[in-house]
Amino acid sequence: MADLKRTPLFELYQEHNAKTIDFGGWDLPVQFSSIKAEHEAVRTQAGLFDVSHMGEFEVEGVGSLAFLQKLLTNDLSKLVDGQAIYTAMCYENGGTVDDLLVYRKADEQYLVVVNASNIEKDWDWMVQYKPESVSMNNISDDTALLAIQGPLAENILQKLTDEDLADIRPFRFKDNSTVAGVKALVSRTGYTGEDGFELYVKSADAPSLWGQLLTEGAEDGLVPTGLGARDTLRFEAKLALYGQELTKDISPLEAGIGFAVKVNKEDPFIGQDALKRQKEEGLSRKLVGIEMLDKGIPRAGYEVFVDGESIGFVTTGTQSPTLKKNVGLALLDINHTELGTKVEVQVRKKRIAAIVVATPFYKRPRS
Template identity: 60%
Template sequence: MSGLKTTPLYGTYQKIGAKLIDFGGYLLPVQISGIKQEHHAVRSTAGIFDVSHMGEFSLEGADSEAFLQGMVTNDVSKAHPGDAMYTAMCYPDGGTVDDLMIYRLSASSFMLVVNAANIEKDFEWLQSHLDGKAVLKNESEKIALLAVQGPLAESVIQKITPFDLKSINHFKFEQNVPLDGIPVLISRTGYTGEDGFEIYCPWDHAEQLWNKLLKSGENEGLIPCGLGARDTLRFEARLPLYGQELSASISPLEAGIGFAVKTKKIDDFIGKTSLTTQKLNGLKRKIVGIEMIDRAIPRTHYAVYDGDLQIGEVTTGTQSPTLGKNLGLVLIDEAHTSIGTVIDIDVRGKRKKAKVVKTPFYKRS
């Protein structure tokens, strides 16, 4: 495990005996009290995640919007200061460089939040295309990120701030909100399918805020959560994970995030021609949800068959803690993607039947 980066909460993890793994080059907890317990807490009360491994870039200058318009699939001109926007960056062939969040801080300044494993790659990709009046900086080592997710997330955080959190709508944010006296950027966003907030704070204040939030939420059932629950939660909500549902060989359209691909925006962007062609000609393959008919759990990279013909593979699969079913996401030939279609999963050399089902598997009421 030597050579791995750590977050400001590494000391806390050591004290509480969290099970740590390598994730995106960081040493992070896969679970703290247990994946299922943490998962159910987020669905029913609230959970807190240390997501400080995510990368943050600042982009400032008169040409910032124009630069982003040429780099990402969504229409940044539609984002106003205080808006958070989900988008993707693509290669010319339509494959995905990364999926990311863009926070519009002002008319000419943005914060970009990228996946941990892609920080260096993304920064180099953006920097290599940068021209004009815009300055890009990697602030990842200065900014920590805590996520409080679940039905009681708002009430937990509200106890430590005078700011009215109800005023922050979904995919909106506020800057310089005092949490326990610490100014933070707080957004109503998350990666769990639940209501919740993401809190961007100075690196050296993360542990103080973590402890304060845990104390604030002790009567609401708030518990610390690891990567395992984060993965099962995002999977049930059908939120993609880079490296599984998205990659250099999987386009945003194939991954099912076409809502973040605006091929009709006036500005040209890298990959626009390829993605437009995919839309016009129809996808040859796409990611859909499956439910196992036979008793088995589909796992990442398990092959998917129609008879003797391999038609794709599993991108993510698990036993859903919320639904108690063995579910998966599969990237398969479009001809087999209709709801109810029966397919075979190769589970350690044995064929197990599954059927295509609607996604998301879970949607909060």
């Protein structure tokens, strides 16, 4: 087996009794204490994640905006400096290459953040469309990413920076900030359904920042948090995961992220015609929530049936730590997606009763 890649924080994991797993070729912590305890900490206090496996590309030069507009489903023309946007990148047939974040740092200067498992694929896809006037730089290996998430995230982080964090609204960021003596891009974004920040720093600075955040946040209940809780948190908030809710065979519209697809934007993008057609003709399937009525957990890949006929499959499922219910996201035939529709999930050799329910399963309380 090939050697697993490691983030700059790997040596620190053992200090917190981390249990690591192979995650897309990376040796990453699935949990430090327990998934449920870490999940609860993020929902009620705060959690600190190492997500340095994510990919970062710098895109700059004359024509950068036009280049990204051609590749991406959302409309970047309305971005201002210091603003980020969530978007998808599609194939001609509307299938998804990846979902990603784009940060506008200045006119014709962007940071593109992609999923770890797609770094090479995304790079190759983008390079083939890049005009000569645009430069692309893969800074993934030189960049670490820490995410502090939860209702106390701002309080904790504010102790370590002179930046007024209250001024950074959701999907806004401050570049060249200093946090605990470390230069950082501070972004009010995350993947948990909670308030919080993501901190992009140089790889060499990550261990120091990690330690100072945990020390400063200890009295507020900040805990190191692994990929297990990251998955249950994003799942409850119905945040798509590439490889499950989004794939080359699942379009952004089917996956429920139509808000990030501007089919009528003036700058044509790859996959626009296919997605426009999908929207105009109506989807043949879409992502919905299901809740198990009988005992059983709907795991990814399990088939879903109505009257003995297969109507789709589960993309993600677990016992929700917040709801204490067995729930899942499933991509189903459009004719069986109304709330209250009774379905059956094939759990091993049995078909277990379930019902279509509203999503997201969790919404952050308004403050």
